[in-house]
Amino acid sequence: MKGPLFYSKILLFGEYGIIKDSKGLSIPYNFFKGALKTDENPSEQAKKSNEGLKAFAEYLEALQNDGLVSFDLNSLNEDIDNGMYFDSSIPQGYGIGSSGALVAAIYDKYAHDKITVLENLTREKLLKLKAIFGKMESFFHGKSSGLDPLNSYLSLPILINSKDNIESTILPSQNKGGKGAVFLLDSGMTGETAPMVQLFMEKMKHEGFRNIIKDKFIKHTDACVEHFLNGDIKSLFGHVKQLSNVVLHHFKPMIPKQFHSLWKKGIETGDYYLKLCGSGGGGYILGFTEDIDKARTALSGHKLEVVYNF
Template sequence: MKGPLFYSKILLFGEYGIIKDSKGLSIPYNFYNGALKTDGLQSEISIKSNSNLKRFVEYLKEISPELVTFDLATLKNDLDAGMYFDSSIPQGYGVGSSGALVAAIYDKYAYDKITVLENLTREKLLTLKNIFSEMESFFHGKSSGLDPLNSYLSIPILINSKDNIEATGIPSQRSDGTGAVFLLDSGIIGETAPMVSIFMENMKQEGFRKMLKNQFIKHTDACVDDFLKGDFKSLFLNTKKLSKVALNHFKPMIPLQFHELWKNGLDTNDYYLKLCGSGGGGYILGFTEDIEKARQSLKDYKLEVVYNF
């Protein structure tokens, strides 16, 4: 047995800001995917996945039945028969490994599920987001529910505010475009929960809250608007501002050995870096007007182009 594929995602803009109602833009990233599978537990990874899923079932029992109910008996039987989540999505990299798993479980075992084929009203999207937020909290301690939502629907999601999300279209890629969004592999696994704790601790300081509202969220919102309009000239100006604010105020989320690289991008304008997800490791997101120049500047690192314009 092999279930349908669920893809990884990239939150282009909105990391941390969406906790405090900034805009956000999340896009599917089809390079990585995962699916539920039963073909005998033949590897250490599949055995570990199977036992994690068994713990997840216990957690699902606790979710309010008013929000969502699952066919737990079938799920339990499938797990006893050796089902696991077979995934190429790297864990701790900010591209939604737990999101794809949550989407797969909801898709196969939820009763009265909202399907991708329905007319996805704002209300239905919010309901899905709330369900996914509860489900994914098992993995992160606190989840917005956006990663599973993106993975489940496999379409770009625009976050206007916490209670206002919509499916959206993004400008078509230009295969000959020199501008690009890319992923830079930090080579370190990031942990979401400790990074979110640092952020929440910082939020207790008035100065940090002010900076978040007047700079971080302001630039994030501008980047989302620019990207959706296809105004890439303005996008680069605003991404530079966002990159600078992140370097000044989100240092703990940026692995130490990348501080210099981050600053170098701001100084040379060859590329601008930003957090991909919660940071602390995993991928770092990069924006450049000239991908060849960026490749040259970052020649010691592995770049994966996500989007060309």
């Protein structure tokens, strides 16, 4: 048995900001993927995943009482008893939606009256899906916006205008021969979402930090989303630089220590600009550059994966 594939995602813009109603842009990243599977001779990893699914199924049973969504729990539990697990190449703790893909796969296979990609996806349906996924994914993170599973489930770029206003969108065509690029930089360590979000919420209790979020962080995030979607690369890079600077000065704990100087170097030289990919603390770091060759030279010794070309 092997279920349909669900892909990882990259939140290009909006990390932390979307908690406070900034714009956001999330895109599917099909380099990594996962599917529900059953094997005759499961590996240790498969057994561990199967154990995790047992706990998740119990959580979903309790979740049904909210009346937001219901599942065919008999089939789910039967499949789990038969050794079902989530076979995934999506690295965990890397900020690219490993739990989101699992949530999407479970909803797709076991939810009653599910909303499908083939329907006319109205804003109401998207918001309902996001709410369901948020509740489901809270099992993994404590609190979830539901965006990662939504992206994985639909396999479409999602534009977040505000908490209550989301829509699927179309990205500008990539210029495969272009020198400009968005890339992933591997920090070589995993990060945990819950403690990072907790830290952000603590910082939000201080008025000075709240003002920085509103006047700088959200302002530059919103501008980045608009310029990216409009293909205005020159303006985009101006705001990406500002955003990178704000993160370096005000989100330092979310940046792995050994990357502080590289982050600063990028802003000073203009060879590349780094930003958080997801909640930070490890995993991938997102990079933007107008010249990928320059960025590769400046970041030699680090693994870069290009995800989008300008």
